[in-house]
Amino acid sequence: DTAVSQTPKYLVTQMGNDKSIKCEQNLGHDTMYWYKQDSKKFLKIMFSYNNKELIINETVPNRFSPKSPDKAHLNLHINSLELGDSAVYFCASSASGVTDTQYFGPGTRLTVL
Amino acid sequence: SQELEQSPQSLIVQEGKNLTINCTSSKTLYGLYWYKQKYGEGLIFLMMLQKGGEEKSHEKITAKLDEKKQQSSLHITASQPSHAGIYLCGAEMNNNAGNMLTFGGGTRLMVKP
Numbered sequence: 001d002t003a004v005s006q007t008p009k010y011l012v013t014q015m016g017n018d019k020s021i022k023c024e025q026n027l028g029h030d031t032m033y034w035y036k037q038d039s040k041k042f043l044k045i046m047f048s049y050n051n052k053e054l055i056i057n058e059t060v061p062n063r064f065s066p067k068s069p070d071k072a073h074l075n076l077h078i079n080s081l082e083l084g085d086s087a088v089y090f091c092a093s094s095a096s097g098v099t100d101t102q103y104f105g106p107g108t109r110l111t112v113l
Numbered sequence: 114s115q116e117l118e119q120s121p122q123s124l125i126v127q128e129g130k131n132l133t134i135n136c137t138s139s140k141t142l143y144g145l146y147w148y149k150q151k152y153g154e155g156l157i158f159l160m161m162l163q164k165g166g167e168e169k170s171h172e173k174i175t176a177k178l179d180e181k182k183q184q185s186s187l188h189i190t191a192s193q194p195s196h197a198g199i200y201l202c203g204a205e206m207n208n209n210a211g212n213m214l215t216f217g218g219g220t221r222l223m224v225k226p
Binding site for chain 1: 146148154155156157158161199201203213214215216218219221
């Protein structure tokens, strides 16, 4: 049983395209996150949602827009993809806030050509 | 510079040898998490340390938190090839956007059979 799942696992696309990555958690958690792991393996938070409300929004370009239709889902939509967006994107969830253990999805490797 | 520095950045050990990975914070540590990332996969939660002097073990992996030194260490005893991967420490840190989980740069571990 997958606790935090992401789709797709791999995404290869051209510059300028718009793409979405989906995340779902079946843990009953209230808080979900999106992280970006760059080529040097640095993992940095992008967004955090608690009960469908945005609570953390790091310095991320407006081209990135998270959407949470319900507390079990947090999707990431990226407009006008750029080469620098190539990275692995991880979704995570925790019971309530950042003080709770976060459980990560398997990651989505995005390659922008 | 990273708020959480891990050392070493990479490590190659012979199977059966012990090893230690360090995580040093530039700020006071309130909670320290250790995760393992298998190459090309998601993050697996290992353990969380909250109190100064706290020590936790899981199978052959032991982690300690030294709050005074703002440091945590992860020790693997009698390493096995299955221990190979990237070990990431994460800590709750406060910045302009609020409390969030900030990660170190990771330590890449290879275990030679």
